[in-house]
Amino acid sequence: MTAHADASRQRIHDLLTTEEERVLQRWTALAKTSGEELRDIYQALRLAIGEGRDDLTDVRGLLAELSRERARQGHTPSDTARAVYGLKEAVYEAVESDGSADALRGFIWFSRLIDDLGLYTFEVYATARETIILDQAEQLLELSTPVVKLWEGIVAVPLIGTLDSARTQVVMEKLLQTLVETGSEHAVIDITGVPAVDTQVAQHLLKTVFAARLMGAECVISGIRPQIAHTIVTLGIEFGDIVTKASLADALAYALSRSGTEISTPRRTRIAVRTEEV
Amino acid sequence: MERVPILKLGDILIISIQVDLEDQSVLALQEDLADRVVSTGARGVIIDITAVEIVDSFIGRMLATIAAMSRMLDAETVVVGMRPAVAITLVELGLSLGGVRTALDLEKGVALLEHTRSTSR
Amino acid sequence: MTGGGHELPITSNADVVAVRQRVRTLAVDVGLSLVDQTKVVTAASELARNALVYAGGGRASVEIVDNGLRRGLRLSFVDEGPGIPDVEQALTDGWTTGSGLGLGLGGSRRLVDEFELTSAPGKGTTVTVTKWAR
Numbered sequence: 449m450t451a452h453a454d455a456s457r458q459r460i461h462d463l464l465t466t467e468e469e470r471v472l473q474r475w476t477a478l479a480k481t482s483g484e485e486l487r488d489i490y491q492a493l494r495l496a497i498g499e500g501r502d503d504l505t506d507v508r509g510l511l512a513e514l515s516r517e518r519a520r521q522g523h524t525p526s527d528t529a530r531a532v533y534g535l536k537e538a539v540y541e542a543v544e545s546d547g548s549a550d551a552l553r554g555f556i557w558f559s560r561l562i563d564d565l566g567l568y569t570f571e572v573y574a575t576a577r578e579t580i581i582l583d584q585a586e587q588l589l590e591l592s593t594p595v596v597k598l599w600e601g602i603v604a605v606p607l608i609g610t611l612d613s614a615r616t617q618v619v620m621e622k623l624l625q626t627l628v629e630t631g632s633e634h635a636v637i638d639i640t641g642v643p644a645v646d647t648q649v650a651q652h653l654l655k656t657v658f659a660a661r662l663m664g665a666e667c668v669i670s671g672i673r674p675q676i677a678h679t680i681v682t683l684g685i686e687f688g689d690i691v692t693k694a695s696l697a698d699a700l701a702y703a704l705s706r707s708g709t710e711i712s713t714p715r716r717t718r719i720a721v722r723t724e725e726v
Numbered sequence: 727m728e729r730v731p732i733l734k735l736g737d738i739l740i741i742s743i744q745v746d747l748e749d750q751s752v753l754a755l756q757e758d759l760a761d762r763v764v765s766t767g768a769r770g771v772i773i774d775i776t777a778v779e780i781v782d783s784f785i786g787r788m789l790a791t792i793a794a795m796s797r798m799l800d801a802e803t804v805v806v807g808m809r810p811a812v813a814i815t816l817v818e819l820g821l822s823l824g825g826v827r828t829a830l831d832l833e834k835g836v837a838l839l840e841h842t843r844s845t846s847r
Numbered sequence: 848m849t850g851g852g853h854e855l856p857i858t859s860n861a862d863v864v865a866v867r868q869r870v871r872t873l874a875v876d877v878g879l880s881l882v883d884q885t886k887v888v889t890a891a892s893e894l895a896r897n898a899l900v901y902a903g904g905g906r907a908s909v910e911i912v913d914n915g916l917r918r919g920l921r922l923s924f925v926d927e928g929p930g931i932p933d934v935e936q937a938l939t940d941g942w943t944t945g946s947g948l949g950l951g952l953g954g955s956r957r958l959v960d961e962f963e964l965t966s967a968p969g970k971g972t973t974v975t976v977t978k979w980a981r
Contacts, residue, residue, distance in 0.1 A: 621882055624810035631830055659813035664806065664828035664835075746867060748860040749896070780867065780885055782892040783951060811885035819889065819954040 456554030457497065460539070463551060464494045467542040474541060478534030485514055490535075508568055515569040516576055525573040532566040593619045595626040602634040602703045603627065604696065608641030616652035623656060627665045634703040635660055638696045640671030650685045657690050666706065668692070670699035730755045732762050738839060739763065739801075740832070742774040752788045759792055763799045770839040771796050774832055776807030783821055790824035802842055803827065806835035857895050857924075858904040866895040866907050870922065877911050877918045878980045887920055887978040890955040894924045894974050897951045902928020902972065912977065919960070919979035927971040934964055 464471065472490055476483045492506040511532070518528045536559050543551045593615070598604050605623050623635055637653065639645075645653075657667040670693040672680075680687065693699040704711055728751045733740040739762055741755070763771065773789065775781065781789075793803035804827045808816075816823075827842075829835040853873075855866050870891040874884040891907070898905035905926030912921045931937045938953045952974075956962040961977040 620814065621810060624813060628810060628830065631834075633830060633834065655814070655817045658817045659810070662813040662816055662823065662828055663808045663810065664830045664838075746864050748864045750860050779871070780889045780892060782889050782896070783954065784892075784896060809885075811882045814882055815885045815889050815958065818886065818957050819893075820957065821954070 452550075452553065453557070456550045456557060458554075459546075459548065459550040460543075460554035460558050461494065461497045463539070463542045463546060464490075464497065468494075471535075471538045471542050474538035475535050478537055479531035481518075481531055485510070485517075489514065504565070507565065511565055511569050512572045515572040519573055519576060525570050528569045528573065529566040532562060532569055536562050589615060589618055593622055595622055597630060597632070598636065598700055599704060599707075599709070601630075601632045601707050602636065602700065603630060603632045604636040604638060604700075606638045606641065606696070609643075611639075611642055611645060611649045611652075613648050613652065616649050616656075620652060620656040620659070624659055624663065627660060627663060633665045634707055635665055635667045636696060636699040636703060637667055637669045638671045638699065639669065639676065640673070640696065642671075642673075642676065645676050645679060647683050647685065650680055650683065654685070654687070654690070666691070666703075668699040668702055670694065670696050727751050727754065729758070732759060734762075734766055734768070737766075737768050738770040738772060738836065739766065739768045740772045740774065742777070744777045746779070747785070749784055752785060756788055756792060756795070760795050760799065763796055763801050768801050769843065771801050771803040772832065772835045772839070773803065773805045774807050774835075775805060775812075776809070776831070778809070778812065781808070781812050781816055783819065786816060786819075786821045786823060789826055790822075793826040794824065802839055804829050804835040804838050806830065806832050853909045855907045855909070856904070857898050857907055857926075860899070863892060863895045863899060866909075867892050869909055870920070873909055873911060874920055874978075877920050879920065879978060880981060883978060883980070886958040887922070887976075890958040890976055890978075891922055893951040893955045894922070894976070897974075898924050898926040898928070898972075902926030905971075914979070917979045917981075919977050921975065921977045923973065923975045925971070925973045930968045930970050930972055931964075931966040932968050934966055937966075938964070 468490070472483065472487060475490070476486055479486060489507060489510045492510055493504075496504050496507055514531075515525070515528050518531075519525070539558060540555060543555045593605065593607075595603055595605050603623070603626050605619055607619065619637075623637070626632070627635060637656065639653075653669065657669070660667045668691045672692055672694075691702065693702055701711065728745055728747065730741055730743055730747070730751065733742075739759065741759065747755075759771065762768070771792065773792065778785075789803075789805055793805075796803045805823070806829045808828065827838060829838050853869060855869060856862055857866065867888050871884060871888045874887050879887065891909075895907055898907075903926075905924060905928070908923045908925075910921050912919050938956060952964070955974075955976065959976040959978045961975075963975045964972070966972040
């Protein structure tokens with residue numbers, strides 16, 4: 449580092465110290481945020497510059513906190529970066545009134561430093577968003593694969609939305625696990641809510657049925673839409689002796705009769721009768 | 727070499743595999759079982775694999791062989807308690823157990839054997 | 848790539864069991880899901896038995912690998928047996944020269960994420976497979 453650079457750095461540090469109140473006030477006004485957080489950041493920054501090292505870990509930590517806090521309050525990342533850039537303007541006013549060559553030269557260096565820190569808040573914001581998206585994707589995977597008990601010994605998975613290979617695999621594992629846990633010998637995989645299947649997904653469904661058989665349980669697939677039936681036949685996927693039913697209700701009736709439960713359907717028209725208690 | 731014990735309950739033979747078997751033990755089990763089916767006149771065999779962590783092609787083949795052999799000796803075989811992860815792996819491996827009957831647990835296995843017998847008579 | 852390499856001999860049926868157990872321990876360490884653990888242990892069992900049955904023995908090495916994003920398990924099975932004349936054919940289900948079902952190689956390939964086989968007649972066979980944690 450040259451003597452010039454050293455001197456200009458020192459000058460900025462002096463200004464940050466002597467003009468602290470003025471600069472902070474101006475910055476707070478420009479950033480339109482609470483003074484407390486900015487004061488912490490300001491002091492950490494002044495300390496780092498004063499020690500003449502390039503270690504900005506503390507400053508970055510505080511900025512990350514600011515960025516996250518402001519994101520939670522609904523500020524855009526540009527808002528946050530702009531708030532950080534406000535410090536340049538605040539410091540420039542102090543530099544201008546100082547007027548020395550060292551201070552002006554130092555300001556160029558200081559400005560670059562703040563640019564980096566502003567960008568850093570942007571990075572923090574993006575990382576935080578990414579984490580949220582990943583978490584949500586995982587939660588969605590969990591949410592979108594409920595295994596429900598329909599009857600003693602009969603469980604069902606109503607699949608909704610587009611099936612990809614990963615999700616189908618999760619469903620498969622969860623369904624088989626539920627069969628063991630509940631001691632159910634019948635499972636219904638309902639795909640009424642699935643708009644389309646590809647070869648891989650169809651294969652996964654088939655594998656689920658075969659795996660269930662190996663464990664001693666039977667699967668029925670219900671709610672196959674005409675387009676999906678067409679796809680399956682066109683792709684030449686062999687469904688073999690797998691039982692398929694038009695609706696979840698049909699599948700339940702089938703599973704009930706297989707498990708030896710009788711259901712009697714009255715032929716007469718049913719009338720709902722309600723008595724008012726007096 | 728480990729030898730798997732064969733238990734007798736009425737006219738059913740029950741084998742519960744509890745350890746990671748080496749191939750030699752698997753072959754020995756096959757022979758022991760055939761002998762026991764004949765000597766006891768058993769009508770059913772239940773192989774409990776609840777504790778088995780993997781079924782590779784060798785053990786898979788043993789299950790199919792035992793079932794085919796027992797059938798010839800007039801005994802029905804049921805494999806019970808296969809874990810989901812094992813079942814998924816077997817399907818992926820491409821191994822079929824050659825029509826071996828399966829049940830979720832020992833109790834359901836016994837019920838399945840009784841059901842088969844009552845309908846076949 | 849990280850170490851943790853373990854060389855294991857395959858000279859008897861008991862060694863095949865030892866390979867399975869070693870692979871399971873490391874599969875748990877590396878964070879594979881239960882289904883993936885089961886798959887990789889099954890593949891290890893098939894490949895170790897192949898080395899024993901078709902080449903009269905060999906050795907296995909198990910190591911934990913890291914590609915920067917995910918950790919995984921890499922297994923190598925090396926033998927100095929007769930080798931495989933037609934690798935493509937050997938990977939077809941149902942093809943076998945021994946007494947097996949012929950599912951060993953093709954089946955194992957479906958159980959792992961990466962599968963590499965090098966072999967030549969008279970030069971032995973090396974199979975390397977990798978399973979990545981999700």
